[in-house]
Amino acid sequence: MNFGSSLTQVLMIEDSSQIGHARRTAQNLAQEHGFDSTDAGRVALVATELASNILKHAGRGEMHLRSLPRASGAGIEMLAVDRAQGFDVQACLTDGFSTGGTQGIGLGAVSRQTEVFDVYADSRGSVLLTRLYPRQDKAPDRRVGISQHSLRNDPACGDVWHLAFDGPRISALVIDGLGHGEEAERAARAGEKSFARSPFASPVLALEEIHLAMMGTRGGALAIAQFDASRDALKFVGIGNIGACLIAPDKSRGLASHPGIVGGQYRKAQAFDYAQVNGQLLIMYSDGLQSRWNLQDYPGLVHRHPAVIAAILHRDFCRGRDDVTVVVIALEAVHA
Structure with missing residues (x-):
């Protein structure tokens, strides 16, 4: 899906x-x-x-x-x-x-x-x-939260997100097209379209395909995270300033990205592996959100629904001068 x-x-x-x-x-x-x-x-x-x-x-x-x-x-x-x-x-x-x-x-x-x-x-x-949900829809709720807002309520948004689900696997994409407005959106949408064709391809291969798709556009920053509950592992690749972190109740760790512009130029891309991530939160966000936030400043928030977390981060840390996207995913052993 x-x-x-x-x-x-x-x-x-x-x-x-x-x-x-x-x-x-x-x-x-x-x-x-x-x-x-x-x-x-x-x-x-x-x-x-x-x-x-x-x-x-x-x-x-x-x-x-x-x-x-x-x-x-x-x-x-x-x-x-x-x-x-x-x-x-x-x-x-x-x-x-x-x-x-x-x-x-x-x-x-x-x-x-x-x-x-x-x-x-x-x-x-x-x-x-x-x-x-409609009464006949008995499928469980997905513990994913998304808050996405364009600058000054512009109909065009230079940020995009995309999620894919396949049994125990989740693949998540966030792209921030350079700048904002229609041209930034065109760049980001070109990358999203490429990702959607093969969201579970290896992250580096997916990045290379997105890079080709975004050539001729403004380009942008990108992050791809792939979670496999059956392996209790996450792969991550990032180019540019998409923020990403894994958060447990007692600790958090940032996910490493490389400098560059997708659709423009970057020197290398390497996927990083993170083990034993079941039960943690994955948070990915564009640079329309300040990076100096800490969920431990909000007692108990780490245990709330990811949609609540995404909304609070947007409410309290939106810079107000760019499009902003916050994606929060609960990494669960069984993610129906």
């Missing part, structure tokens, strides 16, 4: 008039991806509660929407993101508790309506994750 790059849709939530817009946008997205009226209604309900919750406890914030490709059909992901002082998560999940003078049934109802619910809150703000 190959899943191609797409931007995170961001809806500002700053006053009550935007709640209805969030509800309609989320419901329409669900219907476009094959949700029937009952399941699309669940999406609408959850979107309403998430947007309302932002206004109740934060005053303002954002809703992030994206579709989740599946082997058949798709799911819908919605995150509520704010920068307000944190709240008592367990208390807010209890029916009858309210910080906003309402009946206080929102978050408890949300957790019951969704297939995936997770939340992280501290003094810097909160991120609430929901994922909904």
Whole structure:
């Protein structure tokens, strides 16, 4: 299964008039991806509660929407993101508790309506994750999180990501086309198209093919990571300034890249092998994200869903002057 790059849709939530817009946008997205009226209604309900919750406890914030490709059909992901002082998560999940003078049934109802619910809150703000799938879709949730945003909401994004799944194997690509805008996107998309043809080819061979495909474009930075759960191992190759690291609860290690420009010139490419990676997080990110972050500054965050982690890294470390992509993958012994 190959899943191609797409931007995170961001809806500002700053006053009550935007709640209805969030509800309609989320419901329409669900219907476009094959949700029937009952399941699309669940999406609408959850979107309403998430947007309302932002206004109740934060005053303002954002809703992030994206579709989740599946082997058949798709799911819908919605995150509520704010920068307000944190709240008592367990208390807010209890029916009858309210910080906003309402009946206080929102978050408890949300957790019951969704297939995936997770939340992280501290003094810097909160991120609430929901994922909904059609009732007939019984496949397990993939513990992968992606946050991708273009500079100034430009329809063109010079970053791309691509994920491929084959049984116990995962192959992940991130490309940052030089600059931003349409020409950067053209360069990155050329590389993604090449990768998608053979995502499980050896990383160095895949890199060489992408290099040829990106010639004549601006070129860009690239990273490819291939995880094999059956071997408990990861291969990684990078050219340029795509950041990548492996994170365990008690330690983290950066993944080595070489200097150069894919589609332009680089001196060499070498794939590095990393063993005993099951249970760790793989995080890959373009240079639109600051590199000086540490998940240990967020107690317990390493154990949250990868989509929550991706959203928090984007919220707190986006440079604001380039496209930004964050991909977080839980490397699991069995990744269905």
